[in-house]
Amino acid sequence: MKIIYTLVISILLASAVNAQAQPFDVTHVVSAPHLSPGDRNVGIEFTVQNNKDTSINNMKIYLFIRYPFSASIPPNNKLGEITNPGYLIGAGGSGDEYTQYFNLGALTSHKTFFKIDVDRNATYGVYDIPYTIFYGQNNEYTGKITLAVKGNTLIEIRNVSVASNNSKVEPGEAFKLAVSFENIGDNEVKWLKLILNPEDKALVPLSSDSERIFKDLAQGSKQNTEFWFSLEKDAAVKNYPIDLVLNYMDEKGIEYNETKLVGIVAAGRASLDIAKKTTEPARIKENEPFTLTIKIENTGTGDAKGVAARLESELGGDTLAYLGEIKKDDYSNAIFTLDGAVSGKKTGNLRISYEDDFGKHEVDKELILIVNGGDSKSPIPVIIGLIAILAVVFLWKRRKP
Secondary structure, X not given: OXXXXXXXXXXXXXXXXXXXXXXXXXXXXXXXXXXXXXXXXXXXXXXXXXXXXXXXXXXXXXXXXXXXXXXXXXXXXXXXXXXXXXXOEEOOOOOEEXXXXXXXXXXXXXXXXXXXXXXXXXXXXXXXXXXXXXEOOOEEEEEEEEEEEOOOOOEEEEEEEEEOOOOOEOOOOEEEEEEEEEEOOOOOEEEEEEEEEEOOOOEEEOOOOOEEEEEXXXXXXXXXXXXXXXXXXXXXXXXXXXXXXXXXXXXXXXXXXXXXXXXXXXXXXXXXXXXXXXXXXXXXXXXXOEEEEEEEEEOOOOOEEEEEEEEEOOOOEEOEEEEEEEOOOOEEEEEEEEOOOOOEEEEEEEEEEEEEOOEEEEEEEEEEEEEEOOOOOOOHHXXXXXXXXXXXXXXXXXXXX
């Protein structure tokens, strides 16, 4: 407890000594709220205010200028220039700037205007310019002016990714578009608006707007956001461009507008099925060869490539057909030349293999064929022949005397 009490007393005594040692107030105002590399003639208004009813004599202000700053006016001591308002004399090329001696009357103030330049290679950061005020008989007061040098304002799009049920976007499907970006510049970004504008009407945003707003993005901060879109069911399989628009303002109050182009690749899924089955002749006879034609139709959202159909059954002959490409909403015929077989119901399997934007596929479809038995001789012609012979014999006997 005694230690705390002693510290408090010490702080109060030190404050009292400082207040007694400094009979004036110091303020400074920088002409530019934010400094950038290469800035010239940046003004610093330095004001000393005497709040007492006694004057302060023999005052002089030293400004110790160091990199990345330099005096805007080259140091010199030419006669007469010392009287110019705001002009400061350099101290022998050391880089320091100081005023002439002046007296500060009771309850009055004195203003000095410094002008500095910022090196064009200055890096982003906060810098201090120390100063010392000499006054009276070997008295001095020290302080510092803190200046912030701002760097480049840069926003980088780190990643744009698409997520859907099938890992690829298919016509008629809703999908999520995820965007991540980072403030890789030196300056803080006060606000940023991210807008996605599809260039094709087939891409439809699922929310009322497709923009996001972010505030106070510190240097190095990363942001992630998501947008939901849907692709029209009858949309073509192609690349759909989207304008990614960035509007933002940095801490210096400068606004930026950028547009980047991203693309959404739509992938087509083929769907092959049997649309029709015909034979030549139409009625398959026992032990007679025939031709089987199967119409294979693509009812999917994309083209089928490398289509091949194989007939697996007890029937012999040419059982493999290459169809090549079957486009979306189109068809192709698989033709098989088959050997004759015994009569009866023949079951088989039609194996269709193909490739689309989602990879290779194979589907099996059941087939049923009926082979009819051979034609048996009908007794009717024999009966008719016998009746004709009997009629001739009967007529012949009646005419015989």
